[in-house]
Amino acid sequence: MGKIRKTYDAKFKKKAVDLYLKEGMEYKTVAKELGISYFMC
Numbered sequence: 001m002g003k004i005r006k007t008y009d010a011k012f013k014k015k016a017v018d019l020y021l022k023e024g025m026e027y028k029t030v031a032k033e034l035g036i037s038y039f040m041c
Contacts, residue, residue, distance in 0.1 A: 019030045031038035
């Protein structure tokens with residue numbers, strides 16, 4: 001049986017990009033902040 005992939009809407013993705021680019025957070029910190037695995041980044 002395959003894994004079910006989680007999808008993220010445009011608002012969630014924009015928040016992730018804003019945290020990374022505008023706030024200067026590292027990708028691992030962004031992932032932790034958003035509650036996702038940093039391996040997905």
